[in-house]
Amino acid sequence: MFIGHWAPALAAAASTKKAPKLGTLFVAAQLVDWAFFTLALVGIEKMRIDPAASKMVPFDLYHMPITHSLLGTAGFAAVFGLIVLLLSRNATGAVIAALVVLSHWFVDWLVHVPDLTMAGGDHKLGLGLWNHPAIAITLELGITALAFWWYVRSTKGPLVPPIVLAVVLLVFQLYNWFGPQPVIAEPQLYITALVSYAIATLLAAWVGSTRWHRSQVGLGVSS
Numbered sequence: 262m263f264i265g266h267w268a269p270a271l272a273a274a275a276s277t278k279k280a281p282k283l284g285t286l287f288v289a290a291q292l293v294d295w296a297f298f299t300l301a302l303v304g305i306e307k308m309r310i311d312p313a314a315s316k317m318v319p320f321d322l323y324h325m326p327i328t329h330s331l332l333g334t335a336g337f338a339a340v341f342g343l344i345v346l347l348l349s350r351n352a353t354g355a356v357i358a359a360l361v362v363l364s365h366w367f368v369d370w371l372v373h374v375p376d377l378t379m380a381g382g383d384h385k386l387g388l389g390l391w392n393h394p395a396i397a398i399t400l401e402l403g404i405t406a407l408a409f410w411w412y413v414r415s416t417k418g419p420l421v422p423p424i425v426l427a428v429v430l431l432v433f434q435l436y437n438w439f440g441p442q443p444v445i446a447e448p449q450l451y452i453t454a455l456v457s458y459a460i461a462t463l464l465a466a467w468v469g470s471t472r473w474h475r476s477q478v479g480l481g482v483s484s
Contacts, residue, residue: 271408278474284466315391326381338362418472
């Protein structure tokens with residue numbers, strides 16, 4: 262899953278004013294993929310291109326015990342939550358951020374063919390919706406659209422920034438699905454993924470800086 266990972270970030274931002282800023286939540290939602298592609302660049306975790314890997318995604322993610330095991334994801338969640346707590350002194354926000362990081366494994370479990378693990382062992386998990394494109398596409402667009410709608414309804418501010426973010430995410434997703442597929446797993450692929458996460462995160466930070474939760478009142482908050 263790609264933009265669907267940001268659905269929990271948007272939902273978290275919509276749920277309470279105590280949630281971290283949207284940019285922080287976007288980092289949380291894709292943190293383990295940030296880590297995976299970084300580790301892949303230096304050869305610690307590995308993937309290869311195999312058109313037979315699934316009907317939708319030609320990635321054979323055959324070695325990612327650190328980032329895409331449930332234990333590893335939980336570790337990233339705990340560390341990220343602690344960082345948020347230390348920087349913000351907001352315990353609720355820290356827990357929310359950690360849960361958004363943890364959501365990554367469970368969202369991946371829905372679509373990945375079995376390549377996830379519990380703790381880096383040989384037993385691989387994944388519901389495999391990438392082999393059912395109509396369901397996977399509907400799911401990813403659906404949860405992202407619903408979360409976006411909730412976020413916009415639950416916050417105040419100009420509509421242009423969230424519209425720009427939504428359009429960019431949709432373009433990224435359509436290119437991911439229907440653009441030219443890579444023929445080899447190489448550094449350019451990993452860097453492209455990291456750049457796409459950076460662009461989305463910067464846009465989310467911009468959106469978050471222009472909007473506030475509807476429950477917020479007081480000086481500096483417009484009516």
